[in-house]
Amino acid sequence: MFRVTAFLKNSVAAAAVFALSTVIAPSSGAQDAPDPALWKISDEDSNIYLFGTIHILDPSLKWRTAKLDKAFGASETVVFEAPADTTDQAKMQALVAKYGLSTDGSKLSDKVSPESLQLLDQTLQGFGMPAGASANFEPLRPWLVGLTVTALHVQSLGADPNAGVERVLAKGAAANGMTVEYLETDEQQMQIFSSMSPEAELFFLEDGLKQIQENPDMLDEMVALWRAGDVEGLDKLMVESLTTQPELYEAMLVKRNKDWVDQIEEMLAGNGNIFIAVGAAHLAGADSVQALLQSRGIAAVRQ
Structure with a gap:
């Protein structure tokens, strides 16, 4: 689950927040010198920066660098995956109702095995919820x-959702008077999940429950790799393992990256300086944004 949600921005995580009134927030590791990865694409009248992000962070984590701030400060436009503002509760609740609730009268217990329901209850009890709390989830689709559950787990690690890279950069963009644009809408991101096959939805839920039990420190590992600029490590942790689930891999990464590359080509056809901030997993591996750009003869140079 942590691997999969690394591909999606706060708008989808917000669905979980509104589903159970929770807060998203992971923890951080040691405070050595940060060097998160940054790339630059240039032509005669354009500079486009690509920065891989982690959407949810500990507020005490130091991740900004001089080269990052220079690139951001030189840009007139910042482009995010999707809007990070979740203050429009009516909108989010409507999207949750449309895409996250079962509409055929079925319950969660009709779709998952007794063993998975038991594991869900055990996991929820670990967050301080009473036995049988899984009954509260009966109207929800497995993906939600x-x-x-991911939101609850991350909340238990004690950080602040406003410390995520996009939230921080969005504040900087407002202070700098930058134009803000998006590659996707909130609804498009929810549609990625809602269009899953029943089998993929169940895998998403069950794999996430297993990860919480078997590898509760995976988020810390992810953040440490990102902060160090270890793109190969991120590929192994978040991307390679997802390739064993072709449907999820195609929907979460490949299809979206191809669409984004189309948009980046359109940006290059214009002029000016643009800073693009997307989840770090999109900038790692054989089907990364940079690899797809390279296949079209466009070089993204690591800074």
């Missing part, structure tokens, strides 16, 4: 249950 999976995200909500």
Whole structure:
């Protein structure tokens, strides 16, 4: 689950927040010198920076660098995956109702095995919820249950959702008077999940429950690799393992990266300086944004 949600921005995580009124927030590791990865694409009248992000961070984590701030400060436009503002509760609740609730009268217990329900209850009890709390999830589709459990797990690590890279950069963009644009909408991101096959939805939920039990420190590992600029490590942790689930891999990464590359080509056809901030997993591996750009003869140079 942590691997999968690394590909999606706060808008989808917000669905989990509204589903159970929780807060998203992971922890951080040691405070050595940061060097998160940054790339630059240039032509005769354009500079486009690509920065891989982690959407949810500990507020005490130091991740900004001089080269990052220079690139951001030189840009007139910042482009995010999707809007990070989740203050429009009516909008988010409507999207949750449309995409996250079962509309055929079925319950969660009709779709998952007794063993998975038991594991869900055990996991929820670990967050301080009473036995049988999984009954609260009965109206939700498995994908939204999976995200909500992730939100609860991350909340238990004690950080602040406003410390995520996009939230921080969005504040900087407002202060600098930058134009803010998006590659996707909130609804498009929810549609990625809602269009899953029933089998993929169940895998998403069940794999996430297993990860919480078997590898609760995976988020810390992810953040440490990102902060160090270890793109190969991120590929192995978040991307390579997802390739064993072709449907999820195609929907979460490949299809979206191809669409984004189309948009980046359009940006290059214009002029000016643009800073693009997307989840770090999109900038790692054989199907990364940079690799797809390279296949079109466009070089993204590591800074």
